[in-house]
Amino acid sequence: MGAQAGGRGPRRANGAREAEILDLLHxxxxxxxxxxxxxxxxxxxTYSSVVTILTRMHTKGLLTRGPRGRAYAYTPVADDPGLAARRMRSxxxxxxxxHDVLARFADGLSEADAxxxxxxxxxxQ
Known part of the structure; x- marks a missing residue:
């Protein structure tokens, strides 16, 4: 039940696959x-699944790509802290x-983080 069609590995949520691929690229x-x-x-x-995921990540702005032969080669836009900051800004x-979002965020910070x-x-000032 947990295997993908074609006998591939276990299914994972798209976000988990993206995180795995992003880690690999880093x-x-x-x-x-x-x-x-x-x-x-x-x-x-499969190759086509990887292309789909990489294309989706490129569209989200997580990756840049440049031509290499007949394919694109992908690199992360930012390091892990940069991606986390980008998500927070998003x-x-x-x-x-x-104002309310920032106030709630600040209220939830530990004293050290504040x-x-x-x-x-x-x-x-």
């Missing part, structure tokens, strides 16, 4: 083609109640 020495990603995943996904930008944020934002 650890790579350079850009990877869909074939290289599929090979690095040990054949868990959530904030999608809300009309920015102090770090104060230092990052600059000296008190």
């Amino acid at each position: 650890r790579a020495d350079g850009a990877l083609t869909p074939g290289e990603v599929a090979e690095a995943l040990g054949g868990e996904l 959530v904030l930008d999608a809300r009309s109640d920015r 102090e770090l944020l104060r230092r990052l934002l600059g000296p008190e």
